[in-house]
Amino acid sequence: MKTNFMKVSTWAMALCASMAVFTACNDDENGTTPPPAPSVENLGGIVTENMTLTANTEYKLTSQLQVKAPAVLTIEEGVKITAADSEDPIYILIEQGAKINAVGTVENPIVMTAENKTAGGWGGLHICGYAPTNAGSGFSEIGNAAYGGNDANDNSGVLKYIRLEYTGFALDDEHESNGISFYGVGAGTQVSYVQTYVGADDGLEFFGGTVNVDHCVVVDCTDDSFDWTEGWSGTATNLVAYQTDASCDCLIEADNNGDNFDATPVAHPTLRNLYLVGNGSSENKRGIRLRAGTRANIDGAKVAGKPNPLTIETTQTDDALANGTSVLKNVQIAGVLKNDVTGGKYLSANFLAGQGNAENAQIATTWDDVAGDLSFAWLNDAWVTAVQ
Known part of the structure; x- marks a missing residue:
């Protein structure tokens, strides 16, 4: 009897184990097994x-992260960086000669956000x-880092499939932070x-x-959606600004330069394919504001809500x-x-004499309207936070 009992018990245990394995396999195949919780560093x-932030890892930014030459900060897909809620400035600064290579994907973007949402x-x-x-050699408003020089093709790295949330910490009225501030950044840098x-x-x-x-x-960046000054002369393609605040x-x-409208090199960027929707405010009235001596070539834009x-606004412009x-x-x-x-x-x-220009145009302004435009279908991709 003892031998038979052991045989039955052994058989039963094997059956249970095989069922557990079978169930686990089915869970994996059906995608029901939860992924491991990401670590937080x-x-x-x-x-x-050189520093690498590894894929699918969460990081808590507890102070400024300042990358000095010749170091390269590599951020892999799926990384999430959350800035601590602090009265002290917390930011990421890439200095001259250093690089940031931050490449996410459509389904697995890099997210930089804040505890204080x-x-x-x-x-x-x-x-x-x-x-x-x-402006000659200047210093960044945040971090006081030098910028500017003579290398138009300077390479500061790659930014691709990145979302930055809840930015804009201000030290004071003269030292403010944007989502991304490009200080004398060269054409060798890739931003998409x-x-x-x-x-x-x-x-x-x-x-x-x-x-x-x-x-x-x-x-909903509460100053300007896009801003240039000090002689920017790059090309910007497929830009969307959407304001509800x-x-x-x-x-x-x-602007070309707020202190010297004739400063050289003169700001003269090329912009193509824009969809810009304002908040309808009677106080913040301006859509595209060309001033302070800037030049601009714009080909293809819809501007509404202002x-x-x-x-x-200036003679040179x-x-x-x-x-x-x-x-x-x-x-x-x-x-x-x-x-x-x-x-x-x-x-x-003069404006209406230009190719394809129109005043008092009927422009659809809901987020779904913008994302429904074939030229801006990429707004429907998973990496973008939509306006509800």
């Missing part, structure tokens, strides 16, 4: 050697390069598929440099449009052009 300080929760990303600016979501200053700001960007979307200011604020969707140095074409605005220059030359008639 603290992050911060001065980086002088409100605008201004942390200080964002700052990149300093050796490309030319018209970037979103800044709910910030307390600008979404993307360019301080000189020659960096090119594409597929960038800014949602009443405090949001310009969709694009464009009482003054397109404004021209007006002259460049009138003489063809700057060109606006295929630009549709839900309103009329406003020229604030005394004796201005580039008026509504």
